[in-house]
Amino acid sequence: MAHRTAHRNVRRRFSIVSALAGLATALFVAAPAPAFAAPAAVEPVPLTTAHAASSVYSLSVNGVSVPVNGYSGYDCAEFTMGAGEARIAVTKLNGTNVGATYITPIKAGYVASHAGSTSTFTIAGPQYLIVKLDGNRRLIISAEREESNIPAVSGPGIFPITAYGAVPDDAGADTTAGQQAIDAASAYGSAPGNPRGVVRIPFGAYQVANLELRSNIEVYFVRGAVLRLIPDRSLYSIDAHKSSQNRDLTWWIQTEFGSENITLRGHGTLDGRGQAAVAAGFGMNILAPIATTNFRVEGLTVREAASWAVIPVRSDHLEFLNMKLFNRLDMGENDGIDVIESQNVLVRDGVGIGLDDPYTTKSWPKNVGITKNWPGDPEDVRDVRFDRLISWTYCYGFKVGQGVVNDHSNIRFTNSVVHDASVGIGIHHKSGAGTADDVGFYNIDIERLTTSNDGNRTWLLLKIDDAYGDGAGPITNTLIRSINVRSAGTTPAVMKGFSAASSVQNVLFDKIRMPGASGYATTLADLNITSPSFATGITIQP
Template sequence: MHTNDLITDNLHIRLHLSDVEPPKPSQDGPTLVLASPLSGIDTPSPFQLLINGDPIPTISNIDYSYAYFSPAPGSFTIQISHPSAALQSCRITPLKLSITPQITAGVVTATLPSTGYYILKIDSYPELLLISEPREDHIPPPLGFRIHNVISAGAKDNNTSISATTAAFQTCIDAANAAGGGTVFVPAGLYSVGNLVLKSNVSLYLAAGSTLRFDPTYAYKIHWHKNSQGRRPITWWIATEFGSRNVKIFGRGVIDGNGVASARANIGNNLLVPISTSDFSCSGILFRNSASWAVTPVLVDGGEFRDVKFLNRFRDSGENDGIDVMHSSNILIHNAIGVGLDDPFSTKTWSASLSDIAVPWPIPADGLPGNDGVTFEQTLSWTICFGLKVGAGVWASQQNITFRRAVVYDCSIGIGIHFQAGDSWVRGVGFEDVDVEGVTWTNMNMRTWCAFFVTGGTDPTDGAQAAIGNVSVQDVRVRDKGQTTAQLVGRNDGKGKLRGVLFNNVTLPDGERAKDLDEMGFTGGVRFAENIRVI
């Protein structure tokens, strides 16, 4: 038997590594449960779910319920029943997959083609979300060389001792950074955690079954105050150190903002704030119930967010965007689901001197850069606001923004560019292979599949000739156009205009390809706009 000395500051524990075998990721076997209802916190949903015959718990999030699991590779079967009712109907999103469920004796069955994110509308019940993930390619060992286990450092996994648990997490992060790099391992459990600062060359691994939970009674650091919510104090719950690089957070764990309780306590939380960092990555994490914008990359040069989930409420938590990319470049969001009141997927830019959010930022000497090179790819959006959005702040340029292979389950505006404030411009935005399934909400007096519009700000100050320009909308399926006029509206007939929009292969609810703006619902909604083409 051999041993390894794990030294974390003053902590010195002898660990028998032969007794702790590294997990070996299995690609077969029964379906893995990635999250269960938290005792005393969550309520199970009424649905009973089997995946490949294995019982999987479902969790109610009031407005919908969800299950989080990992089946064996390939297609998998689902079976859904209700203990007190015979189910009669079921529709499965993405509709473009044409999945036809069978209903026999009140039980829904279907075969899903692969892991991914699905929304099931069953009878008149709140929707059921199936959050299915492939098996993990690499699970780090819980102990070993450059592995820093938070339990070994004194963290409590039973939702108690927030100060000690926070100190244990930060001690592990600091030790990994001081050693030149390492992995902070968070085993399954429920951790009440305060503010954390992630540092260079540190990987934070959240194992399946682990949940970090926000406690609004704790004295979190207040980073800024949000004007649109009555100057509500906002904390960066988990953030990167300014100037850091090569920071990673991964696994199948949950980061829970405890949004309803936090909003009632009048504190908002940005769950994850990668800021002033480069080569950042986040993969596999489920972000739940934020009480402000959940994930906010700011001043990030090179960042990837893969297989991420933003499951927020539609009420009682305030403005709870999914991910808002700000003043960053070379950002990829791939395979993501965003659910909540506010915009799930958006880009924004702000004023260094006039914006509430920018107060704690490390402003570069030459000012805030714009957004350049941001791609949202393979997303599923469900919101009361914009399904996919650029804006509303345009205080610095926003260019080369792409939304590709997206499904909008429901919204008030399916695809949008909103220039509400600022003195810069938006250029080079693409909406490609988008399926707008539903537009049943009304926001800003709008209920439409498409709106590119200017409602404020001033003309560009850097020589640009249009407030919004060079926009491409192609291979878009519009199943629901909404009930209000679609919008292509500039600020004025000068530099504030909207210039250059291409609609290519837009399919309307009747299944026909649109031939002109009127067919797409823009009649009366085009002002201060030029060079608009439909092909």
């Protein structure tokens, strides 16, 4: 991996200035649209035969019908829009009148009008919404910008998987066709003077086992295209074992070690079929960018993992943009994206849902069940930003940890919304002797805390444990700024170090508004931090 090492030697770190840039810019949550705005052109993302239509809701946007998928625990729908406003009409299929509409983000201030079984409101531009009518399940609406730079259907450098024998919407395996298209595109894109080769996935559902992504390719999903995991353990390499689940795992779609310059984009889906995989005796990480550099995901939906869904590991210069993480709420340890021992990572614009943490960073010991096949040596987690996201979970909305075996530094969670969680934001340094340093939570809106995790139902947790018996590492220089706590939960906020040597050090609270308060918090009591221990250098600014 000499090329990757050389690349790292010259890479530029995110500066704190650049990490904070954009805090003064407009949020992804748009204000209600003015009445005179022109309607946007709308293009729905269609459903394949793999995913059933909702029995609860229908959706139209500017008069265009948008398919709604009835998923486990919630529904979801996706469309793209051009410039202008979008008039969204959500209808209850049972025909009963709408009494109340609940819309996340609350801070956007949307007001819906009701006419019979339909609720209508307007958005000014692309964004992510969680809508609930009366006591019905939630509907996740992904409104994204219209596509640009769409690859050609055929021609030099275009490698459709159907040209290699893949057949949409049938029961056959398309793994060989998919891998052959990837290999051909990489060979083309790696030739001197050529642009990246494009692997084209036409509309439809394709059944595949393990795929390995190689250098210098773009995998383009035509609107509505789906790759579906085949629930047959015999077809897969077993790459890891997760002892807490007592489950063997495969890296379903992974990068070749030492690869570079890979993009996956389009309004398509990676469907891990987690429940079916578990029934077949295994689990998976859906997307595993491991030992890669210059890797990008844009526009994809990652769905139903049976373990951590997306795991960037020991990689650098990664972007995950407009990525939807739709995991089940009845399957545990199904984190959305865990940034693991990687550097210069941006996760921006998206929604993450699952029983377990949607957005986290981690590091783990070498040569244990989940790490035994990771190449190279453990690395620090550095220069990571999560920005303009919505999180819904039974665990932490946004989190560092639990593993902090290697150091974490310059980690930012910004301009985001916790729709519902057990813990709104937190650093749980449960295991490892690394330092969690320079972690910031800025401009976070915590809407609801309706579940409990490990006895905690609170807006904030900063805690150090010593699960490995190595003395644990400290949490240092944490900045918590401009947090709107609409719900503080039912248990006190936690600020608990492990010892004088492994303590929570230098925490700055700035402009924290607690529920029902007329102004910003000025004391620990205001913040509902009742029993801090091994915590020093705490500053609270109104």
